[in-house]
Amino acid sequence: MDIHRKDVHNSELPVLCQACESRHRGVCGALTPDQLLQLSKYSTRRTLEPGAELAGESIQTKTYSNIISGVVKLSKMMADGRQQIVGLQFAPDFLGRPFREENGVSAEAATGVKVCSFPKNVIERMIGEMPELEHKLLEQTLNELDEARDWMLTLGRKTAGEKVASFLLLISTHAFPENEAESVEFDLPMSRMDIADFLGLTMETVSRQLTKLRVDGVIRIVNNRHVEVPDIARLSDRAGM
Amino acid sequence: MDIHRKDVHNSELPVLCQACESRHRGVCGALTPDQLLQLSKYSTRRTLEPGAELAGESIQTKTYSNIISGVVKLSKMMADGRQQIVGLQFAPDFLGRPFREENGVSAEAATGVKVCSFPKNVIERMIGEMPELEHKLLEQTLNELDEARDWMLTLGRKTAGEKVASFLLLISTHAFPENEAESVEFDLPMSRMDIADFLGLTMETVSRQLTKLRVDGVIRIVNNRHVEVPDIARLSDRAGM
DNA sequence: CGATCGGATTGACGGGAATCAAAGACATCG
DNA sequence: CGATGTCTTTGATTCCCGTCAATCCGATCG
Numbered sequence: 001m002d003i004h005r006k007d008v009h010n011s012e013l014p015v016l017c018q019a020c021e022s023r024h025r026g027v028c029g030a031l032t033p034d035q036l037l038q039l040s041k042y043s044t045r046r047t048l049e050p051g052a053e054l055a056g057e058s059i060q061t062k063t064y065s066n067i068i069s070g071v072v073k074l075s076k077m078m079a080d081g082r083q084q085i086v087g088l089q090f091a092p093d094f095l096g097r098p099f100r101e102e103n104g105v106s107a108e109a110a111t112g113v114k115v116c117s118f119p120k121n122v123i124e125r126m127i128g129e130m131p132e133l134e135h136k137l138l139e140q141t142l143n144e145l146d147e148a149r150d151w152m153l154t155l156g157r158k159t160a161g162e163k164v165a166s167f168l169l170l171i172s173t174h175a176f177p178e179n180e181a182e183s184v185e186f187d188l189p190m191s192r193m194d195i196a197d198f199l200g201l202t203m204e205t206v207s208r209q210l211t212k213l214r215v216d217g218v219i220r221i222v223n224n225r226h227v228e229v230p231d232i233a234r235l236s237d238r239a240g241m
Numbered sequence: 242m243d244i245h246r247k248d249v250h251n252s253e254l255p256v257l258c259q260a261c262e263s264r265h266r267g268v269c270g271a272l273t274p275d276q277l278l279q280l281s282k283y284s285t286r287r288t289l290e291p292g293a294e295l296a297g298e299s300i301q302t303k304t305y306s307n308i309i310s311g312v313v314k315l316s317k318m319m320a321d322g323r324q325q326i327v328g329l330q331f332a333p334d335f336l337g338r339p340f341r342e343e344n345g346v347s348a349e350a351a352t353g354v355k356v357c358s359f360p361k362n363v364i365e366r367m368i369g370e371m372p373e374l375e376h377k378l379l380e381q382t383l384n385e386l387d388e389a390r391d392w393m394l395t396l397g398r399k400t401a402g403e404k405v406a407s408f409l410l411l412i413s414t415h416a417f418p419e420n421e422a423e424s425v426e427f428d429l430p431m432s433r434m435d436i437a438d439f440l441g442l443t444m445e446t447v448s449r450q451l452t453k454l455r456v457d458g459v460i461r462i463v464n465n466r467h468v469e470v471p472d473i474a475r476l477s478d479r480a481g482m
Numbered sequence: 483c484g485a486t487c488g489g490a491t492t493g494a495c496g497g498g499a500a501t502c503a504a505a506g507a508c509a510t511c512g
Numbered sequence: 513c514g515a516t517g518t519c520t521t522t523g524a525t526t527c528c529c530g531t532c533a534a535t536c537c538g539a540t541c542g
Contacts, residue, residue: 074390076391076393078394078398078481079482080481082398082399083398084394084398086393097383098383099383104387104391131375134375135375137379138339138340138375138378138382141382141386142339145382145385145389148389148393149345149346151393152327153319156396156440156441157319157323157441158323159528191490192491199397200396200397200398201529201530202529202531203489203490204490204492204530204532205529207491207492208491210490210491211491224489224490224538240320240321241320401498401499433519433520433521434519442499442500443501444520445501445521445522446499446500448521448522449499449521449522452522465507465508465519465520
């Protein structure tokens, strides 16, 4: 399953986006230099503070964005305020719903985030001339669907302890996709409350489970943000895998 | 959000698939009569008993299928046997993962199911000649992603009672997508165990919540399968919406 | 350095769903 | 018709996680 994802990424050599003045992947990878130049005229680079909203629950979004750095959380809320984070998007993911006006989820910067945004109509016109672009959108959408379904198993069937371990594994693999070592360390990109909303738990339960992993020697935490995992296999066990 | 879905369906006039000898939508809607004829040479119609497997967790699937009638459940399983249904597909949904060998989920007939299947390579060649087809696949994938994310909210944040009510609403809206009346009745397409696996609950809890809805007069159940909902708004309340 | 404030941890307690177990409903078959 | 087997319901009990509340920790001030 992951083999495929790697293939996709390998075939996408980083392309210089004129607007962002940076090398990144995402949809731009499918464009010709000419198209990139054209797109650059309409695109803007933005830096967002943690907590900044990129798109509201029913706000029409007229732009697409490549995430250059940082983490964006996608969430849904019930009428009474209960919230569920339904997806995390990392660089170099693509943000935006092709051919849809409403998005059904709200997108918010979890960390500081840099994005490169451009209007929907420009890229939709390009899709007409360039089927490859649509193929790339389909690939990313399929990846998001896989991730959503994986997470449904976590939400529906795992215990609190397994959920928290699964979350740590998820972050570590996204931070270091190619990592083969037996240990990792990384920064948590969000608060305990956000983690709880992602896992369908309360903040307190998340905290308790982190403590349990800590006293059992599975992880170390410094400054409430930085996590060290000496033996990934042990964490993986805790995740129920 | 649903407005869009309707647009999509309205633009797809039913097309006669030569192989199935039936009118249905799904991907075939995007094909020209010539292409349909060509596809028909390679396609077969199958009838499946409840419980029959269409695709295994890691079995390579070399075919696509249009669901002509019935309900297919997509599920994931943990090593220790815990199971989660991650999606339900109704006619005229399309079954199969474009450009992916492995599917990560196993697909099983929930009810008796009729499908029209054809090899992947045939349709993938057609996609090359016909970008519209890929567009249609993207549309369906986006719909599935929306449904998956909606369900993540249900799995992560709703109580058992709300989950069961949400399930009944889901089935009723899929059985009668255009229904505007205040009452509905329909058959449950699966067992209590399956419902539990879909909701992240146990069979017993599902049963108890159904009983509660019944004694509260929100639903009636005859023969353990047929459900009558006199007032959809009351059920909707119970779902936490 | 002490004051303040938001986020995180820990504790006590209760409730809701899981678990284990038994009884009931329904279909099929001899 | 009664026997059998499967699915469903109901009951009793347990336990995990949510709730409410207090404390702690780290950052940013004056």
